[in-house]
Amino acid sequence: MTVFAGSTEKQHPYPQLFEPLQLSGIVIKNRLVFGAHRTNFAVNNLPGHRHLGYYLERARGEAGLIVMEEGIVHHSDYPYAKAVFAYKDEVVGQYAKIAEALHSYGTRVLLRLNHWGSQGTGMIRGGEVWGPSSVCVGSEMPKEMEREDMEEVVAAFARCAKNAYLAGVDGVELNAGQHSLLRQFLSPLTNMRQDEYGGTMENRARFCRQVMEQVRAETGENFIVGLRLTMDEYAPWAGITPEMGVELAAYLTGSGALDFLSVSVGSVYSLHMTVPSMAVEEGFTRSYGEMLKKAVNLPIVVGGRITTPGLANQILSDGQADLVELTRAQIADPMFAKKSRLGRESSIRPCLSCNEGCRTLGFQNKLLSCVVNWQAGREITDVSVKRGKGGKVAVIGGGPAGMEAASVAAWRGYKVDLFEKESVLGGNLRLACQVPGRGGLEKLLDFYKKLLKSVGVQIHLEQEITANFNFKDYGAVIVTTGAKARPPNLRGNDAIPVVSGLNLWQRGLTLEGQRLLLVDEDGFYGTTGLIEALAVGGKEITVVTSEMFPGIKLTDTDDFNLWFQRVKGLNVSFISHHRVKAIDGSTVLLEERFSGRKRLVTPVDGVICCEPPLPLEELYLNLKPLCSCLLRAGDCVAPRTLYHAIHEGYMAGHAV
Amino acid sequence: MSAYANLLAPIMLGKMRVKNRVVFTAHMTNFAASDSLSEQHINYYLRRAQGGAGLIITEEQSVHPNDHPYERMIKAYQRSVVAGYKKLTAAVQRHNTKIIAQVNHNGSQGSGMYTGRALWAPTPLPDPIFKEVPKEMEPEDMRELKESYLQVAEAVREGGFDGIELQVSHSSLIRQFLSPATNQRQDKYGGGLEGRMELLLEILQGIRERVGWDYCLGVRLCLDEFMEDGITLDQTIELALALERAGLVDYFNTSLANFHNLFLVEGSMRMPLGYTVYLTAALRRAVSLPVIAVGRINDPVHADQIIKNGHADMVGIVRGQICDPDFVHKTMTEKADEIRKCLACNQGCAGRMGLNFSLSCVQNPSAGTAGEIKGGQNRSAKRSGQKERKAYVIGAGPAGLEAAAVAAENGYKVFSYEKNDVAGGQVAAFATLPGRTEFEELIRNQLNLLKRLKVEMEVSCEIGVEQLLTWGSDDAVIILATGAKTAPPPFAITGEARVFSVRELLETKFDPGKRVLVYDLLGTHPAAAMAEWLLDQYKDVLLATPALYVGSGLGPTQDLPLWYRSVMARDLKIYTDVIISEVKADTVTLMDHYCGKQQCLEKIDAVIYAAPQLPDDALYFQLKGKVSRLCRIGDCLAPRKVENAIKDARDLDTFYNWND
Numbered sequence A: 001m002t003v004f005a006g007s008t009e010k011q012h013p014y015p016q017l018f019e020p021l022q023l024s025g026i027v028i029k030n031r032l033v034f035g036a037h038r039t040n041f042a043v044n045n046l047p048g049h050r051h052l053g054y055y056l057e058r059a060r061g062e063a064g065l066i067v068m069e070e071g072i073v074h075h076s077d078y079p080y081a082k083a084v085f086a087y088k089d090e091v092v093g094q095y096a097k098i099a100e101a102l103h104s105y106g107t108r109v110l111l112r113l114n115h116w117g118s119q120g121t122g123m124i125r126g127g128e129v130w131g132p133s134s135v136c137v138g139s140e141m142p143k144e145m146e147r148e149d150m151e152e153v154v155a156a157f158a159r160c161a162k163n164a165y166l167a168g169v170d171g172v173e174l175n176a177g178q179h180s181l182l183r184q185f186l187s188p189l190t191n192m193r194q195d196e197y198g199g200t201m202e203n204r205a206r207f208c209r210q211v212m213e214q215v216r217a218e219t220g221e222n223f224i225v226g227l228r229l230t231m232d233e234y235a236p237w238a239g240i241t242p243e244m245g246v247e248l249a250a251y252l253t254g255s256g257a258l259d260f261l262s263v264s265v266g267s268v269y270s271l272h273m274t275v276p277s278m279a280v281e282e283g284f285t286r287s288y289g290e291m292l293k294k295a296v297n298l299p300i301v302v303g304g305r306i307t308t309p310g311l312a313n314q315i316l317s318d319g320q321a322d323l324v325e326l327t328r329a330q331i332a333d334p335m336f337a338k339k340s341r342l343g344r345e346s347s348i349r350p351c352l353s354c355n356e357g358c359r360t361l362g363f364q365n366k367l368l369s370c371v372v373n374w375q376a377g378r379e380i381t382d383v384s385v386k387r388g389k390g391g392k393v394a395v396i397g398g399g400p401a402g403m404e405a406a407s408v409a410a411w412r413g414y415k416v417d418l419f420e421k422e423s424v425l426g427g428n429l430r431l432a433c434q435v436p437g438r439g440g441l442e443k444l445l446d447f448y449k450k451l452l453k454s455v456g457v458q459i460h461l462e463q464e465i466t467a468n469f470n471f472k473d474y475g476a477v478i479v480t481t482g483a484k485a486r487p488p489n490l491r492g493n494d495a496i497p498v499v500s501g502l503n504l505w506q507r508g509l510t511l512e513g514q515r516l517l518l519v520d521e522d523g524f525y526g527t528t529g530l531i532e533a534l535a536v537g538g539k540e541i542t543v544v545t546s547e548m549f550p551g552i553k554l555t556d557t558d559d560f561n562l563w564f565q566r567v568k569g570l571n572v573s574f575i576s577h578h579r580v581k582a583i584d585g586s587t588v589l590l591e592e593r594f595s596g597r598k599r600l601v602t603p604v605d606g607v608i609c610c611e612p613p614l615p616l617e618e619l620y621l622n623l624k625p626l627c628s629c630l631l632r633a634g635d636c637v638a639p640r641t642l643y644h645a646i647h648e649g650y651m652a653g654h655a656v
Numbered sequence B: 001m002s003a004y005a006n007l008l009a010p011i012m013l014g015k016m017r018v019k020n021r022v023v024f025t026a027h028m029t030n031f032a033a034s035d036s037l038s039e040q041h042i043n044y045y046l047r048r049a050q051g052g053a054g055l056i057i058t059e060e061q062s063v064h065p066n067d068h069p070y071e072r073m074i075k076a077y078q079r080s081v082v083a084g085y086k087k088l089t090a091a092v093q094r095h096n097t098k099i100i101a102q103v104n105h106n107g108s109q110g111s112g113m114y115t116g117r118a119l120w121a122p123t124p125l126p127d128p129i130f131k132e133v134p135k136e137m138e139p140e141d142m143r144e145l146k147e148s149y150l151q152v153a154e155a156v157r158e159g160g161f162d163g164i165e166l167q168v169s170h171s172s173l174i175r176q177f178l179s180p181a182t183n184q185r186q187d188k189y190g191g192g193l194e195g196r197m198e199l200l201l202e203i204l205q206g207i208r209e210r211v212g213w214d215y216c217l218g219v220r221l222c223l224d225e226f227m228e229d230g231i232t233l234d235q236t237i238e239l240a241l242a243l244e245r246a247g248l249v250d251y252f253n254t255s256l257a258n259f260h261n262l263f264l265v266e267g268s269m270r271m272p273l274g275y276t277v278y279l280t281a282a283l284r285r286a287v288s289l290p291v292i293a294v295g296r297i298n299d300p301v302h303a304d305q306i307i308k309n310g311h312a313d314m315v316g317i318v319r320g321q322i323c324d325p326d327f328v329h330k331t332m333t334e335k336a337d338e339i340r341k342c343l344a345c346n347q348g349c350a351g352r353m354g355l356n357f358s359l360s361c362v363q364n365p366s367a368g369t370a371g372e373i374k375g376g377q378n379r380s381a382k383r384s385g386q387k388e389r390k391a392y393v394i395g396a397g398p399a400g401l402e403a404a405a406v407a408a409e410n411g412y413k414v415f416s417y418e419k420n421d422v423a424g425g426q427v428a429a430f431a432t433l434p435g436r437t438e439f440e441e442l443i444r445n446q447l448n449l450l451k452r453l454k455v456e457m458e459v460s461c462e463i464g465v466e467q468l469l470t471w472g473s474d475d476a477v478i479i480l481a482t483g484a485k486t487a488p489p490p491f492a493i494t495g496e497a498r499v500f501s502v503r504e505l506l507e508t509k510f511d512p513g514k515r516v517l518v519y520d521l522l523g524t525h526p527a528a529a530m531a532e533w534l535l536d537q538y539k540d541v542l543l544a545t546p547a548l549y550v551g552s553g554l555g556p557t558q559d560l561p562l563w564y565r566s567v568m569a570r571d572l573k574i575y576t577d578v579i580i581s582e583v584k585a586d587t588v589t590l591m592d593h594y595c596g597k598q599q600c601l602e603k604i605d606a607v608i609y610a611a612p613q614l615p616d617d618a619l620y621f622q623l624k625g626k627v628s629r630l631c632r633i634g635d636c637l638a639p640r641k642v643e644n645a646i647k648d649a650r651d652l653d654t655f656y657n658w659n660d
């Protein structure tokens, strides 16, 4: 034994995070939970290969507890095509494979069990959906469950828990959070029953209690049974409030059937709060954990926008939780726990809570992925980074595509020169960070700066590359020059200047005039952010869009509601399904999209056209006939999003 | 001679003989599994072949990996598809029906979501639906694209298809090249029509070289894009003449529009029958190759007329044959009156496509299932009992009518009762509204079927519990299809206010006064059609909704554009993002639920609300446990839509034990 033992590893400053915990006699090695979430990885409604690779990678990264994606408990529920049916006998074998693999890394594993109730759909299965009462909260009016239906569902939960037990899974987490029948019973928003399952708190909790007790009875002592509970439906006129949540928690834990409680938030009117965007404060549910800790004597799990080990540890040491659920943070970096333990937190790929890759809701069955982590969900395909043959690589353009490409190529052993014409790195990501509520994107910029340094990329700022570039020195050239504004179709005049949205960002949002008309034909953050920033700056804005509503792409990231709530309080008005036809003096002529009916907006001091940009591809096209090993990535191929920029950057870095 | 001699006459497409003029043109189904044709596809096409269709054109098959606009698309560039091709073509050809594969690349009319790759297009202009900027194709992309078409053409021929059709119409990369609106290229593939059609010519030429000149090769043309700078009929005729001169193709199929105006492709019931025929007729006059007309042709009289008049050589009947696979067979056997006519409601077919569900049909929910195959099911075996068995169906809405048919088909003596003086339930009421009238056809179709099945029907006859208990004790099946009832108003009311549900107003035909506020909590047809109906009566109509826009539910069925066109041209006043917080005499207070701002609407004569209804399930709970063979279906189970009502009833055929 040597006195220097351990000194090569920097001691991590997160003692609480790495202290083991026992649940139902089962030891969990640390406090980091990878929460349950829909991936759309299922094959034939069974967990598949992709699940295994995905979870295994997080286990290798030392997550203490992994809660597998929900298993649907009963055939009356088929909420999305890629749902896993935990009631099928074949799941046992599949779950057993996953459990065994995770156990071999010392990670514990639970299965989330769920029934979507009235939040489901009959569109896939045919037939009606079930709910506690005839209250329509989703797309369909449910059937009010009859007694025999309820008995069946209770038995179904128990049977599926037994399946998990037989598979060697360590326990189950019953869902009374977002998208759940159990919550619909608990909440006066959705439960109007007149029988002993409705009315008083005890009555509303009866169904949930029966489920818990039956599950416990079916699985015995050495098995973890937890409950995911909504603590706030953000519908104070009838829904579950934090106070009601505490009351429910106290009552439900009284039965002794539970080993832990996990905090969820959001419900039918507040989907955007369940997996919220970066506009929501980090660790925003911690106060609910604190309330629960005071009220019940059971381990509490808190999650939601926790993206750093520092905050995770703080929440534990402040006594607000016993376990912390970091879901998106571990999608972004599966090595989160390990890097934290080793004190290498600065190398963690940061979760941005951008919801551009991991949002899997809806019927399109998009496979889960991640903006900052190309490998997420692709662990089973070969993800090992192959060393290159060596040599020199030039990357032109220091935006996200360029930074990713440069870092991957350098990591693979190439000597990389990154050229950027501006005096700072970041490209349009720097502008994206200025969007109100999007400051969180800075994390990505900081991460790349550190990463580029650590892999030894040579950065050359204020170097605009032209077709005269001496590419002969390089084995490969990757062009990532980004986008340029699309010239507006509209012609302005002396009274009304016309400017493109991107140009306005580039020149620091300086625009004369008070009454502005903004054309939204883009619908994403570059436009919604402009509306908000200008309005916050005191401008009066009329937004015109040919779409049915403005900012339509924000619904894809669950950020629409928060943005709309903010801008509706400002001096902004909206005219949807209209197009601008002409500008005359200080008057703008609009045309209704369907009927052709005309309408005037006057007086207007300036018009801003927000349209998707064009690729800045001249350099690429000029080099193309000259240079044989030329690649391009990101907006300079086709202006889209960070997701595409980073993923194509990654691919380009690999293709060298 | 048949009354439909023109329609039933054979025709040559190049060297391919087709036995009649009815074509099942290409349409997406979402039936694909593992990126290939599925069993469901085979069932589906086979059934239409059994029904006598002359020519079937498959759903589009994609030629290249960077084209993946929707999840379940057939990837024809994968060699593995050929096995499925062989099974399908053999099954269909056994019925002397010809089958052609449609091949396509959607270009910018897609997304990189499933592929992670940039889209291809002639020019970087985003599509109005997908809104993703595509990449301007480089020369090497063009070469790759062409080669992929050629390889797929070979696979198609190897798979036993009788021919190939190139989609060059509403959703295709090749149309994007043909159209000045989407092609602003400077190279040889842009500029005048000659340049814009260069890609198509090269591909057709290449395919000919690979599959030979005897093989049937057609194109589906976009007749007119109906947009600024878009393709016009004149251009299409010029293009068709050029193709004809070059001798490259054997026929012209047609479509129109693009994703700016998709409602013109799958015309809803708001579009007139045969709405494209005038365009097709112009094309046919100019060319000598056979021309196919498509678009809301749903009865054989009309179809025969189109051919007789020389407006087209063949007719595409897609939704008509989804709805009734025996369309041709019934026409041939003088049973045209038995054809279940398509409503063009788009709720089961087109409406489910955009949501990524598999194709179905409101009137024929078994479309594409094995149960639809003729001879696949032996009904007489089900009818095992000796004595006559009885079924009583209470309520003659779509669920009750369909259930009566199901029971009769299972060998039961069926009695159907309706308390109103006409059959049809809520459908009879809402089919009086603008844009919904084709729904009357649904009731007619169902009543015709019941007549043939000798179901006894009584209207103006309300059945009570006592009666049902007696019938039920006698081993009869009781099917409750009593529908839904109006829910109480979803807002507080003080003072004398006139408030009705949409349904109450429809059923009473009460005059609501001059200035009327419609309040929509559904986003579907009830509020929209009601508002339009009121406008038709020269009322001042206001419409308030908590949604971001009125009529989100009209989008998938392609009713939205024409509804807006109708109401925006008049003075419908729309309030979005609001809930009604109070109705006080003739004043209504609205609250913006995003920011809490309130506003008052005054002098409102009546408020009409469209909200989820409640099940009319009183009879059910009175009978439950007391009658052994009790079923409940449709809105009386859970208030939803017509397709659910009919599906619930049809499911009884599969899941109910009629032999019990």
Ligand SMILES: Cc1cc2nc3c(=O)[nH]c(=O)nc-3n(C[C@H](O)[C@H](O)[C@H](O)COP(=O)(O)OP(=O)(O)OC[C@H]3O[C@@H](n4cnc5c(N)ncnc54)[C@H](O)[C@@H]3O)c2cc1C
Residues within 6 Å of the ligand: A356, A396, A397, A398, A399, A400, A401, A402, A419, A420, A421, A422, A425, A426, A427, A428, A429, A431, A432, A433, A435, A438, A463, A464, A465, A466, A480, A481, A482, A483, A502, A505, A525, A526, A529, A616, A619, A633, A634, A635, A636, A639, A640, A641, A642, A643, A645
């Ligand atoms: C205001 C705004 C907000 C946005 N918000 C979001 C968002 O929230 N989420 C999202 O996903 N996307 C967002 N986007 C889009 C996103 O920023 C881009 O898709 C992404 O930055 C593209 O990355 P890139 O590396 O391809 O190009 P860029 O980020 O544009 O980087 C290109 C770089 O190349 C440099 N360069 C160009 N020519 C040369 C040359 N000849 N020599 C040297 N250097 C050169 C440029 O200076 C620039 O730094 C936003 C865009 C804007 C404008």
Ligand SMILES: Cc1cc2nc3c(=O)[nH]c(=O)nc-3n(C[C@H](O)[C@H](O)[C@H](O)COP(=O)(O)O)c2cc1C
Residues within 6 Å of the ligand: A035, A036, A037, A038, A177, A178, A179, A228, A264, A274, A275, A276, A303, A304, A305, A306, A325, A326, A327, A328, A329, A353, A358, A359, A360
């Ligand atoms: C794609 C995805 C889907 C999710 N679905 C659910 C869900 O259906 N119900 C739920 O209670 N939590 C769901 N979660 C929530 C996570 O378990 C976690 O609570 C949430 O992501 C917030 O924590 P985070 O910021 O660490 O990701 C989901 C998370 C993700 C990323």
Ligand SMILES: Cc1cc2nc3c(=O)[nH]c(=O)nc-3n(C[C@H](O)[C@H](O)[C@H](O)COP(=O)(O)O)c2cc1C
Residues within 6 Å of the ligand: B025, B026, B027, B028, B029, B059, B060, B167, B169, B220, B255, B265, B266, B267, B294, B295, B296, B297, B316, B317, B318, B319, B320, B349, B350, B351, B353, B359
């Ligand atoms: C659900 C549905 C999907 C369709 N998809 C396609 C398609 O992918 N390609 C195509 O060329 N036409 C497609 N069409 C158009 C049809 O071929 C046809 O032109 C249209 O349905 C009008 O004919 P009908 O009135 O006889 O149904 C589709 C139609 C429907 C109803």
